[in-house]
Amino acid sequence: MIVDDNPRNLGLLSDTLTGSGFEVAVAVDGVRAIRLAKEGMPDLILLDVKMDGIDGFETCRRLKGDPSTSAIPVIFMTASTDLSSDRVKGLNLGAVDYLAKPFLDEELLARVRVHTKLRKLTKSLAAQVEERLAAESALQQLTHDLERRVADRTAQLERALAGLTQAQAQMATVIRAAQAVSGEVVLDGVLDRLLRITLEHASAQRCVLVLSRASGLVVEASITRDPDAVRLGLATPVRPDADLAVSVVEEVARTRGPVFLGDTSREARLGSARYLEGKAPLSILGLAMMCQGELIGVLYIEGDATPEPLLPAQLETLGLLASQAAIAVKNALLYAQQAEMASALRRSNERLETEVARQTEELRRTNERLEMELAERARAEEARAALQAEIIQAQDARLAELSTPLIPITDHIMVMPLIGTIDSTRAQQALEAALNGVQANRAQVVILDVTGVTVLDSEVASTLMSTAAALRLLGARTVITGIRAELAQTLIDLGVDLGAVVTKGTLKSGIGYALKQAGDGAPRL
Structure with missing residues (x-):
């Protein structure tokens, strides 16, 4: 400026x-x-x-x-x-x-x-100086925050370390329990080890293991410190006169949660429990044995009366121990069930094998009878087939004879009436029948009456001419009768040469012609 x-x-x-x-x-x-x-x-x-x-x-x-x-x-x-x-x-x-x-x-x-x-x-x-001052101020604030966070984190780590140490001790107990029962699959062995570990860890005087059966809650086993005794296989139903605080067991089974009584003499909810009458004050802890949401049983622990409640860590450890006990007991129950099922399956297999052997033998005998019946049926079928073939052959011969009948009217004259459609097969049959008949009867005249023929083709006409020629070679004359106008036209159209045969309009005229040629009298009737 x-x-x-x-x-x-x-x-x-x-x-x-x-x-x-x-x-x-x-x-x-x-x-x-x-x-x-x-x-x-x-x-x-x-x-x-x-x-x-x-x-x-x-x-x-x-x-x-x-x-x-x-x-x-x-x-x-x-x-x-x-x-x-x-x-x-x-x-x-x-x-x-x-x-x-x-x-x-x-x-x-x-x-x-x-x-x-x-x-x-x-x-x-x-x-730059302002930025440096701002950075120094931010650094101081960051350092202060970091120191505070480090202090908070250190306190958290100290608490976590204390919790980890406690958890390690708890886990050691649970692992020891798991190792103790890992080699056991029989229910009594599992219960014995679990009760001894629980009694030692809880510093208790008595432990009872109650299982949840289909019939209800059942006391299965118990252990006491003085005297040192374990009782297994009790199978005693939990009733009002049972040898434990029934109300505690029932509450644990109902709520699925722990129940702790520090001094039974001060617990009004126990009422007039028969089991506690005349006994010194006790502390009672009941833990639900849960496995995958299922109540396996109740771990019942008795100790000396105490005015102090259980510490959370103690309760958590005992809860883990109860969970481990639930898993071990359930596995043992499953093993017992599987063993029972295997035994039942083995007995069933034995019965099945016996039944299979019996039915196999019966089936073998049935198969033998069936094979004999099938062989007999096969022979009968062969005989039936042979008989059927003979019948068919006789029927074919009869049909051939009926389709080309050769009727002798005198000793020297024979008539073959042809009716319907004449195909090549039937024409061939007519040829054979005429030749056989002339040869057998020494006929002199054969009359082929085609009055009833409806269809005639060149091949059939040629066969008829061949028949006339063959009969002539045998010394017989051929007379064709009954040729209608349309049939005559067909023969003309087909170019058939009728010069070698005699044709007549009717069968009557043909028979008259044949009688004159043969010199016979009246025809036989």
Whole structure:
């Protein structure tokens, strides 16, 4: 920013600086210069010493006295002859340099470039200092937070270590119980080991193991410290007169949760329990033996009366022990059930093998009878097939005879009436029947009556002509009777040569012709 009350000087300085790439603001007096400095915060102020109103020295004093503008560098410009005195006064007020008028443009630009660069470096350094201070403050806060978190974490780790130590002791007990029963699959062996471990860990005087059966709760086993005795296979139903606090067992079975009584003499909910009558005060703990949501039984523990409740860690360990006991007992029960099923299956297999052997022998005898029956049936079937073949053959011969009948009407004349459709097979049968009949009866005339023939083709007509030729070779004449107009037309169309045979319109005329040729009398009837 340029501050000068001479418009000509303002114009020259402004042109010189803008021509060198600087952005320039101008003020013609000190008051306006102070206002513009606060608003625009220029990087450098070129301030004339001699001005109307407040002079340059007062303007500089006010700028340096204001924290918002105190860091802006100021270069004084003066044409005063007392240069040394003005320079000292200006530097004391906070100016960074002094230019004596008149001055060269190169000198002005050089000093402006130096001080604007210093201004930018100063601002950058200030920003870095602020960032460093902010970073140091954040680091201090972070260090404080970290120390607090480390302290909290240390306390958590100490508590976790104490809990881990306690859990390790609990787990050691449970692992020992698991190892103790891992080699046992028989129920009595499992119950014996579980009761001894529970009695030792709980520092109890007596332990009872109650199982949940289909019939209800049953006392299965018990152990006492004095005397050291284990009783197994009791199978005693839990009734009001049972040898334990029945209400505790029933409550555990109902709620599936633990029940602890520190002093039985102070527990009103026990009422008039028969078992506790005349006994010294006791502490009683009942634990549900659960496995996969199923109640396996109740672990009942008696000890000396105590006014203190069980610690959570003790209760948790005993709860884990009860869970391990539930798993072991359930496995033993499953093993016993499996063994019983295996025994039943073995007996069933033995019965099945005996029944299979019996039925196999019976099946063998049945198969033998069936094979004999099948062989007999096969022979009967063969005989039936042979008889059926003979019948079919006789039927075929009879049908052939009926389809081509050869009727002798005299000793020398035979008539073969043909009816229906004549195909090649039937024509061949007619040929054979005529030849056999002539040969057997030594007939002289054979009459082929085609009055009833409906269809006749060239092959059949050729067969008929062949029949006539064959009969002629045997010494017999052939007479064809009953040729109708349409049949005659068919023969003509087929080109059949009828010159070698005699044709008559009716069977009667044919028989008359045959009688004359054979010289016979009236035909036989």
